[in-house]
Amino acid sequence: DAVAAGGVGSASGPAIDLLGLEDALPTPMPPPVKAPTPAPVLTLSPAATLEPAAFQQQWGGLPVADSWQHHTQLSVPLEQLSARFAAKSIKTMAFGNVGDVAKFYFFAAPSGGGLFLL
Numbered sequence: 638d639a640v641a642a643g644g645v646g647s648a649s650g651p652a653i654d655l656l657g658l659e660d661a662l663p664t665p666m667p668p669p670v671k672a673p674t675p676a677p678v679l680t681l682s683p684a685a686t687l688e689p690a691a692f693q694q695q696w697g698g699l700p701v702a703d704s705w706q707h708h709t710q711l712s713v714p715l716e717q718l719s720a721r722f723a724a725k726s727i728k729t730m731a732f733g734n735v736g737d738v739a740k741f742y743f744f745a746a747p748s749g750g751g752l753f754l755l
Contacts, residue, residue: 681726
């Protein structure tokens with residue numbers, strides 16, 4: 638493209654820096670990228686308590702939301718597994734073997750009170 642009068646490139650061509658000032662101009666900054674909001678952290682209350690009768694009532698009133706099985710060889714006895722969950726404020730209401738299947742019933746409560754997690 639030919640340079641138009643006045644030293645400015647044509648509409649279809651690039652501008653020409655006749656005075657050498659282009660390097661002195663600030664570089665356009667892209668708009669700031671907003672950091673994603675971090676996911677809330679669930680903290681469990683170590684003081685959560687739940688009476689067995691209340692647990693049974695709540696458990697029995699829940700619809701089946703999901704059911705899954707996991708087959709594994711535990712590297713710790715069942716009693717130690719419950720202790721490890723307790724260290725994370727997940728309480729064991731009951732556990733035991735039914736035939737060759739180990740079953741657990743856990744509960745926890747978020748810090749600050751509110752809904753129990755069964």
